[in-house]
Amino acid sequence: MTETFSDWLRQRSEPEWTEVITHPFTQALFDGLVPIDSMRSYLVQDYQFVDDFLALLGSGVAKADRYASRLAIAGSIRVVTSEENTYFQRAFDAFGVGESDRVSPELDEATKAFRELMQDTNARGSYAEVLTVLTVAEWSYLEWAMRAPSALPENFVHAEWITLHNSPDFRAWVRWLRGELDRVGAELDERDRARCLRLFQQATRCELDFFNAHWR
Numbered sequence: 001m002t003e004t005f006s007d008w009l010r011q012r013s014e015p016e017w018t019e020v021i022t023h024p025f026t027q028a029l030f031d032g033l034v035p036i037d038s039m040r041s042y043l044v045q046d047y048q049f050v051d052d053f054l055a056l057l058g059s060g061v062a063k064a065d066r067y068a069s070r071l072a073i074a075g076s077i078r079v080v081t082s083e084e085n086t087y088f089q090r091a092f093d094a095f096g097v098g099e100s101d102r103v104s105p106e107l108d109e110a111t112k113a114f115r116e117l118m119q120d121t122n123a124r125g126s127y128a129e130v131l132t133v134l135t136v137a138e139w140s141y142l143e144w145a146m147r148a149p150s151a152l153p154e155n156f157v158h159a160e161w162i163t164l165h166n167s168p169d170f171r172a173w174v175r176w177l178r179g180e181l182d183r184v185g186a187e188l189d190e191r192d193r194a195r196c197l198r199l200f201q202q203a204t205r206c207e208l209d210f211f212n213a214h215w216r
């Protein structure tokens with residue numbers, strides 16, 4: 001078989017997958033044309049998303065079947081809690097986002113749905129299922145960001161949101177994540193593969209709804 005498990009999952013998540021990675025929000029981001037209010041609310045909601053994402057990475061560390069995998073996931077936790085966190089703080093400072101919107105904003109339906117999916121997977125999911133949800137979130141972001149032109153928008157809030165997601169380090173992390181999902185997926189029986197597919201499709205739908213919530 002030449003088709004990998006991650007390719008198999010993605011192909012069965014069309015057309016939503018392609019709608020995510022070519023979303024008009026991302027095109028407007030490249031052109032520096034996302035209105036300030038949309039970018040602000042998107043990042044306020046995304047910061048809440050990142051909280052559960054971080055918990056899910058912790059679940060991956062706990063559930064991994066070998067030390068090398070725990071180390072790789074722990075390395076990504078370091079990025080989310082350092083570079084990525086300072087980006088949010090600087091963007092919030094630039095937009096004048098107050099404390100309550102940083103810590104406990106009212107959540108959009110799309111944010112709630114995504115958080116529930118991550119929390120359920122954290123509480124009940126196998127290692128393969130945790131990897132599935134992590135892979136959708138990271139791979140889809142890499143794929144839209146790889147479509148960016150070399151000339152970046154002027155505003156750092158827009159420009160860094162692109163470069164965070166297409167840097168060589170981020171590419172290497174996504175490559176590792178897919179390879180890990182392929183490795184673990186190869187051992188699964190048909191029923192467990194089908195469970196991963198359902199989750200992959202659900203997470204892709206959540207990504208699409210998340211962009212849509214901030215786009216007109």
Ligand SMILES: Cc1ncc(C[n+]2csc(CCO)c2C)c(N)n1
Pocket residue numbers: 046049050053076079080084137138141165207210
């Ligand atoms: C809705 C939504 N989906 C995916 C990501 C991507 N993402 C989530 S946490 C993180 C840092 C991990 O290295 C990245 C890139 C996002 N930000 N928002």
